[in-house]
Amino acid sequence: MTVHGRGNRPPVVTEPTLGPPVSPDATLDGILERCRSLAGDPSLEAVSRWKGEHPGALAIGLFPVYAPAELVEAVGGLPVPLRGGGGRIELERADARMQSFVCSITRSTLELGLSGRLAALDGVIFPSICDAARNLSGIFRRNFPSLLVEYLHLPSNAASRVAVDYGRGEFSRLLGKLEARAGRRATEEDLARAIVAGNEHRDLVRRLYALRREDPGRISSLESWVLLRAGDVLPRGEHAATLRRALDLLPRRATRPRDRIRVLLHGAFCEQPPLELLATLEEAGCEVVGDDLLLGTRWLRAPVRAGGDPLGALAEAYLRDSTPSAVRHGTTESKGEAILEAVSRCRADGVVFATAKFCEPGLFDLVLEKRVLDRAGVPSLAFEFEERMGAFESIRTQVETFVESLLLFGGERPVPERAGRRP
Numbered sequence: 301m302t303v304h305g306r307g308n309r310p311p312v313v314t315e316p317t318l319g320p321p322v323s324p325d326a327t328l329d330g331i332l333e334r335c336r337s338l339a340g341d342p343s344l345e346a347v348s349r350w351k352g353e354h355p356g357a358l359a360i361g362l363f364p365v366y367a368p369a370e371l372v373e374a375v376g377g378l379p380v381p382l383r384g385g386g387g388r389i390e391l392e393r394a395d396a397r398m399q400s401f402v403c404s405i406t407r408s409t410l411e412l413g414l415s416g417r418l419a420a421l422d423g424v425i426f427p428s429i430c431d432a433a434r435n436l437s438g439i440f441r442r443n444f445p446s447l448l449v450e451y452l453h454l455p456s457n458a459a460s461r462v463a464v465d466y467g468r469g470e471f472s473r474l475l476g477k478l479e480a481r482a483g484r485r486a487t488e489e490d491l492a493r494a495i496v497a498g499n500e501h502r503d504l505v506r507r508l509y510a511l512r513r514e515d516p517g518r519i520s521s522l523e524s525w526v527l528l529r530a531g532d533v534l535p536r537g538e539h540a541a542t543l544r545r546a547l548d549l550l551p552r553r554a555t556r557p558r559d560r561i562r563v564l565l566h567g568a569f570c571e572q573p574p575l576e577l578l579a580t581l582e583e584a585g586c587e588v589v590g591d592d593l594l595l596g597t598r599w600l601r602a603p604v605r606a607g608g609d610p611l612g613a614l615a616e617a618y619l620r621d622s623t624p625s626a627v628r629h630g631t632t633e634s635k636g637e638a639i640l641e642a643v644s645r646c647r648a649d650g651v652v653f654a655t656a657k658f659c660e661p662g663l664f665d666l667v668l669e670k671r672v673l674d675r676a677g678v679p680s681l682a683f684e685f686e687e688r689m690g691a692f693e694s695i696r697t698q699v700e701t702f703v704e705s706l707l708l709f710g711g712e713r714p715v716p717e718r719a720g721r722r723p
């Protein structure tokens with residue numbers, strides 16, 4: 301295991317990784333079309349192509365919600381966030397190895413592996429988000445002995461004095477495994493370069509979300525999701541270049557004012573809802589101005605320190621600056637305050653909770669967060685989804701009724717209170 305330096309070292313100076321230039325002629329439609337084709341491929345063909353162009357380099361799957369992709373990049377590898385089958389694959393083998401009362405993403409991720417669709421991967425990292433993820437890591441280890449399968453124990457007590465040291469030690473352990481598999485060591489410069497690229501990428505994602513908040517007519521939540529999903533199979537620099545070009549073009553896009561209510565979509569931080577569900581929300585009159593979809597793309601809220609001790613900086617960022625979520629444990633932040641703050645930041649008229657069926661962390665927090673919203677007078681609607689659900693009419697009716705009731709409220713709803721509202 302490689303132990304990296306720490307303490308008061310001089311900062312490693314690196315330039316941001318700008319990635320290959322996107323054609324200056326690339327149109328927004330062209331970018332979205334390409335992203336759509338990349339995002340819709342459960343067989344990871346783009347990853348196979350990347351492997352062909354980078355012989356010997358690792359492609360490492362990252363189960364949601366967050367694992368430090370920088371560690372994979374520091375050994376010259378490609379991090380590949382996994383999102384399950386997204387309703388596009390039949391479950392033919394996974395059900396024989398797993399009970400039916402678990403969330404869809406765990407079952408479909410296993411099916412992806414058993415059907416050979418993850419063949420481009422050299423390993424998979426499972427972060428400690430819930431029992432289902434932990435059990436899936438064990439099933440993967442048993443069923444795919446040639447894969448590097450690692451369960452990452454993220455620190456769960458942010459208030460502890462040793463939390464940063466613990467997190468740093470766990471990241472160091474994981475990096476050692478990746479180095480051994482890659483056959484190369486990651487230098488501090490490698491890590492610092494990956495951290496700078498990660499900071500830059502998250503900044504672009506945040507700009508996309510800010511644009512949606514401020515000018516939602518420019519890009520739908522569906523298009524934003526597709527733009528971000530393409531990053532699952534592209535090197536970070538290339539995806540950053542794509543986002544940068546899209547962000548240049550979006551303000552010039554013609555828009556028409558739309559009579560919709562502003563909603564915060566919450567609860568789909570891990571398993572992703574079917575695209576039809578996102579479309580249904582929009583068709584039923586919602587402008588989704590904030591969400592926790594693909595949360596790992598912006599899990600860290602502030603730039604990670606790039607100098608000194610890179611592993612310590614990543615551990616500190618996880619503990620101090622990560623987004624409140626049902627799978628982030630042991631913090632002193634109130635989740636009730638966090639959702640009220642998100643409502644206020646997005647100037648949302650209401651909250652739509654879309655929670656994956658059988659997702660224990662999401663369903664636990666739903667009760668708590670809904671109670672806080674009720675007390676603050678923020679309207680909300682809740683339903684569950686599955687990857688392979690096929691009928692959306694019931695949800696459409698619920699959302700349309702929700703939208704109509706909010707339109708009746710007009711501007712008379714009280715502004716959410718924040719102070720003193722701890723659940």
Ligand code: SF4
Pocket residue numbers: 364403404405406429430431432433570571627656658659660661662
């Ligand atoms: S959807 Fe929920 S239960 Fe399933 S793996 Fe994700 S966090 Fe765990």
